[in-house]
Amino acid sequence: METNRQKKIGALLQKDLVDILQGEIRKNAIANLVISVSKVYVTSDLSMATVHLSIFPQEKAAETLAAIKTNTPLIKHDLAQRVKLQLRKVPNLSFRIDDSLDYIEKIDRALSGEENPIANPDLLERRKKS
Secondary structure, eight states, X not given: OOOHHHHHHHHHHHHHHHHHHHHHXXXXXXXXXXXXXXXXXXXXXXXXXXXXXXXXXXXXXXHHHHHHHHTHHHHHHHHHHHHTTTOSXXXXXXXXXXXXXXXXXXXXXXXXXXXXXXTOGGGSSTTOOO
């Protein structure tokens, strides 16, 4: 359960991280790439922040995430410059791909009948017949 302080710090970091990442995309003139920060979870001791990113198109997600991870110290420095009046210490950043949209799409396909597990029990992992 997140406390109000964790939620506020997460929202502050999310807003500034969006500005930093989108600014880098614009500054480097990278076309056809969209990065959005879907959620930032901060630990209770405020030392770590897990940043969930949605990257479009999905084909570029792995290489973009790798580039972001290599530039994490620079991103943290830029973030520290932006939030220095609100936070004493900027949490360490951990970036991950947000796969919630894929999960929602999978549920939609199942509900619409495209992948009906009742009609085709092989779709369920536990029910596969060997």
